[in-house]
Structures are given as C-alpha cells and as structure tokens.
Amino acid sequence: MSGHVFAPRVVAPLVVGMVMLVLWEVAVRLGGVPSYILPGPILIAQTLVADWGTLWPSLLVTLSVTLEALAAAVIGGGLLAVLFVQSKWIELSFLPYAIILQVTPIVAIAPLIIVWANNVDLSLLICAWIVAFFPILSSTILGLTSIDHNLLSLFELYGAGRWRTLLHLRLPASLPYFLGGLRISGGLALIGAVVAEFVAGTGGAESGLAYRILESGYQLKVPRMFAALALISATGIAIFAVLSLVSYLLLRKWHESALSREN
Amino acid sequence: MPDLVRLRGVSKVFANGVQALADVSLDIRTGEFLSVLGPSGCGKSTLLRLISGLAAPSGGTIEGAGSGRATRDHELGFVFQEPTLLPWATALANTLLPLKLQGMARSESEARAAESLRLVGLGGFERAYPRELSGGMKMRVSIARALVTAPRLLLMDEPFAALDEITRHRLNADLLALWERQHFTVVFVTHSVFESVFLSQRIAVMAARPGRVLSELVIDAPYPRSDSFRTSAEYAGFCRQTSARLGEAMAA
8 A cells, every 4th residue: 555645546546536527517517407417516515515414414324324234244244254164064054044145135125124123223234234244254254264274284283272273373364355355345334224224215313315315306406316425425435445444454564465566 | 212203004095095105114213313205296295294193094003202192292393395384473473383372371482482583593583474584584484483392303394395405405404403402303304315315314215106115224424414515425425325215216
C-alpha cells in the first residue's frame, strides 16, 4: 500500500470519477432532462445536504444492521469453520446445508424470515447474516486445511495435540484466507441489509436507507433516491476500505499479499 | 559405542500398496554422524519418519529414541527439506516453538532460543521474519529450532539440497562444528556422495524399489574436517569408493 496521496492508485480513479460527474451534469443540462427522470450530480449533492436530517438517521440504521450482521458472520462463520475442520464427518454432513443457505436467493426467503422472527430488527439481521457468513466460512475452511504438511509433522513431533496445533498453527495460517473472506462479507452484509429492508418495507422513525429509497420512489423524489443510493455506495466503499486496512495491518509483517516487491 | 536406535527387519507398505521399505536393519550408535545415501525414491525420507515415530512400520521392530513416542521427552530434533518456518513468527519465536509447545515459561524459552540462534551463527537476527532471511539463514533457523530442546538424536532430511554450493559448504562445516561440540547423534539423509563423505563417520547406502540398505561404509577420516579435507586425495578416494557403492545400489 502506498501512503502517498498523489499515487496513481488514488489519483487515477478520482480523475475518472470527476470526468464522469462533469459529463453527467453537462448532459443533463444540455439535454434538458427533467430531475424526476435523472437529476444531475449537483442537485443530488444539494438534496443530500437538504435532507441530511432524515438520511443520516437512516444511514445509521442500515449501518448498524450491516455491522451487527458482519460481526455475527465473523463469529458464526469462523466458529463453524473451526468446527467443520475438526472432523471430516462434520464437514461432509453440514457443509451442503451451508451451501443451500448461500445459494437460496435472499429475497425469496426474506418474507419467511420476517414472519418467523416476528421482529423487524432481528429479521433484517438474520437476512444480512445469511448473505454475509458464507464467504468467511468457506475461506476460513480453506485456510484451516491448507497447512504445510511438514509443519503439521513438526507439531505432531513435539506432541502439540489438537488444541495447540489449532491455536499456534491452524488459526494464524488461516488468517489471510479469513481476511479475504471478510472483505467480501463486508460488502455482502450491506447488500443483505438493504435487500432485507426492501422486502420488509417498514416505515417510521427506525427505517434504513432502503426504505428511504422506496419512500422517495413512491413520492417521485428522484434526487433523494439518488442521494440515498450515493450514501449506500459510500458506505460500501468505506467498509471495504476499513477491512482492507485491517487486513494490511495484520499481515504487513509476513504475508506476501501485504508486501511490496523490491526490484 | 552403544546403540541409540536399532532397526530390525523394518518394512513399510503404504496404503496404496507401494512397498517403500523392505527388510531394513540398521544400528544408529550414540553420538555418531550417520548419513543415509541413495537415489530419490529409495525410501530415505520414509526411513527418517519411521525413526522419528511420525509413521509406524508395517513390519519389523524399531527400538530406541522416537519409537513409541519418546519424542514427548524431546529427545528428537527434525530438520526438513524446506526450512518449514512459521512465516508470521520472528526467528526467535520460530526457534522457541518446541519449548512453547512443551509449556516452558517465556523468559526461559526466549533465553534458550536466543542461545540456539547464536550457536547457528544468527545472533542479532532474533527479530527478523523468515521472509527477510536468505535460504541459508532460514535453514539455520530451522536447525536452531531442532537443537533448542538439546535433543539426543537429530534427524535431517536432505536439509541443504535446495541451497547453492557455497552456502551448502558453509552449512556443512558449521553443522560439523556444532556436532563436535554438542555430542548429539545425527542421521543425515542426502543424495549427494560428496556431502555424505564430508560429513559422516558412517554411510548407509540404499537402493530403490523396494527401499533397502544395500551396504554400509566407514569414512575413517579424523575430525575436525576442514576445507583442506574437501580437497584432499583421501577425500577423493572415499568419494570414489562411495560412488561405486551408490552405482551398485542403482544397478541393483
């Protein structure tokens, strides 16, 4: 990771973004597109500021569901992975069900979960968790089982036993895999939370950004839809950036993925 | 010299039916430097795993260190073909791993690991991560780790095969110096005639398919052996003799 602000990896996407925004604004103005079809970026920014009073609390609601689901996915996915690698039989018996849970579209089962959970917050959390936990589970299983055989022999030679081998060898060795899964899960937790909110479609003070989008759509407040959408995207990018930073900080001393090559 | 380990009629058949070893009888004497020399695929590594107790023989008996899990008493050190270090741990943390697994207090294990690193010539590199070390230095850490428990028997599985010749010669010399000072027993697996002659008091020559010990040679040259031994006529003579035995083993 280059710390320099003017590094190409920072500047290049920013330039592309600015150019796109300018083209967008120019096209909307020159074409005379009405704002209920496509608002320009300046109008969206103004709406964002004007409606901050409603959008900000909604952002916090969506963000808290996302982070709770991600925390549950880390704990659930991590523990399940450790459990699955304890015995081939456990993995063979239960992994197919984890996969079924993953491949079933969340929009199809969200209504059921909302009925069963009988509590909006809890059902949103469950939906987001179902979407988010699988990448952590499958990556961590891969990490826990991809151990150098000689290192396993070494631990066996010193009579390390199952618990110490897990603690001192399998867990640290699977860290890069876990963190790779975590970065995917971070984005998926947000998507899961937003999708579940759409399906739940709840109103009132305690509603998240997805409900604001639905609501604005009904009222044809298209600039506000875009403002909420921009917030969701920014949240996703922020989650990814934070998780990338965590990953870098944990691996920078030793893992190839976090090291710069010297030529 | 009394025998540290005694193998009698040892055989090993893998689950897939391949006979890795057939009727191997070998004595490992206390304090000696024994090399096991043979072509690849002759079961040299399997033999080491059997001696270490990591694998069980299909037939025959192994008496002595390693058999029946004497490893719990840390009588055994093992050096693999690759350095086999934990990439997330410093040289010091890698070296003290056996002591940590043994449950030794941190302060004592750190002192012993630091001493072990000094012995292999890596004093000052305690805080270095494996990726910061060269291939030869990683192998030195691996040796320091194997010696940190002060084992009676050191098993080495072609430890220097992946290193360049200059590094290999230096490690050969340093290993011999350590062995002369610390009085442990070494079983050193190699496919290099020159390496086995330079290092060993005795060489067991193995043949493949099935793996077996075909002959044993005594390298009756005094220690310490230096670079002048490596270029001596005596050394060349032992190498010629050993090569001939290896040739017989390949043809057998």
